Amino acid sequence: MRPANDTFLRALLKEKTEYTPIWLMRQAGRYLPEYRATRAEAGSFMDLAMNPHYACEVTLQPVERYPLDAAILFSDILTIPDAMGLGLSFQAGEGPKFEKAVRDEETVNSLFVPDPCGKLKYVTDAVVEIKKALNNRIPLIGFSGSPFTLACYMVEGGSSSSFQNVKKMMYQRPDLFHKILETNAQAVAAYLNAQIEAGVNAVMVFDTWGGSLAHRQYKEFSLAYMKKVVDGLIKEQDGERIPSIVFTKGSAPWVTDIASIGANAMGLDWTASLGEARKLVQDKVALQGNLDPSVLFADEKVIREQARAVIDDFGMVGNGGHVFNLGHGIDKTTPPENVQYLVDEVHNYSKKYHL
Template sequence: EELQYVFDAVTRIRTELQGRVPLIGFSGSPWTLACYMVEGGGSDDFRTVKAMLYDRPDLMHHILKTNAQAVASYLNAQIDAGAQAVMIFDTWGGALADGVYQQFSLSYMREVVSQLQHEKDGVRIPAIVFTKGGGLWLEELADIGADAVGVDWTVNLAKARALVGHKVALQGNLDPNVLFAGPQQIRAEVTKVLESFGKPAAGSGHVFNLGHGISQYTPPEAVTVLVETVHEVSRAMRSDAA
């Protein structure tokens, strides 16, 4: 019943937005969902869920496997309802230690990606993965089968492009708090992000985005400045590259 509700809701939104904007489906990652399930909400240190991870890794793996199956089904339902791309948000993967991340977060995102529909009605459905604080693991993220990797604002886009830009597209990575600055500074920071990635080239794509979620307090007019600047600067860069 819940998946049918998702299907009906996404189908309704798709009908309303048809031809105007792309429709992107999304879900939390298995690990991020486990954090909320065990902690009961957000946390400063994720002490409870990480204690479970170390004390009862068997139980944590059971939770994560169950979550991975649910996330894959949820995203596939969104694809069936018309989502044109899907994204997995691993918001709390960066809270894990190196080595632990690969075992308890990355491996389950790989499992989700492997179960996704990658084509619908003859059209490619891109999959995007994102780990907040995951700059250390860019090469590993780029190898789990997704089409694009999101990066947060701590990552240098030029270096990320040199490292994995030939394997996947990159998405990101403006600090969301830039949108509380004035219009001139917003334009300057947006331009820096685009110039950091560099001019477009075959086999190396970039989707401009914030480095994480937008604040509910963000002034709408600041978003307008952002969008207009992205359009203006990116068009100029493509023109220069032609």
């Protein structure tokens, strides 16, 4: 049974909609005072993310505040490598850290596909609780990091600006790196399928770092493994189609390649033109994006103007599908009232493109 407001799902499936739906990457996050209060109550980020009750609470916070067209599960992209036993922690001001970095043959060979019903059960428990709380109002999005993006954190042992260890392994020991990616692809597909079986209405793969690769390496080490994930996904659950979205930050050089891997939609960051990408992919997939998140630091007039420019760039929806989003995650210092201006403008202005 589709949610009462299924505009987001219809847009992903390129079905007729009355307006352009909107949700925001990282919409449940630090820019909201209610999130910061819940985070403080939880004690740490991991305590927040691994507690289904807290995860439900922060997932619902933005959709209670704004008329968004979808909720996204509150979790972290690094849940899979943590469940592999790499020991995830978050240090203030330093980002994620792993106790064990995956840099040698022995560690690579010890990797395994975590059972979604084992160490990752807190995620599917959160999905069940969120679905109950949403009461079929709007769709719930499940997600995972891409095999390559997960590998970046696993090999580096945390965040990196250069990916020196990742690229060294990729070029010097591609056999080892492919082995990591193959395990990750199986793990991501199993993880997303568990979320689907728990009740999410759509899934998204975040390839945050794929755009750091050279052209051939992107297709070999990132895109090929996202295709494996998409190929392994459940496509229908309880009689309803489960759309998939893939998003590579910096994807402009590969839009036609990405559109060919079988996902229903492709996310674009703000460096790409929706209109030009649409011409290239010929409406083969729906497009998601792609406002520069920094626009939300401007005043109301500019926010509304820039929202209209993104919608104008996509143009008449016709046989296509457009989901409005930011080109990446919302910044933690974004004024919450500015999000309201954006959502309002997208809903009202986009109607003229859905005749």
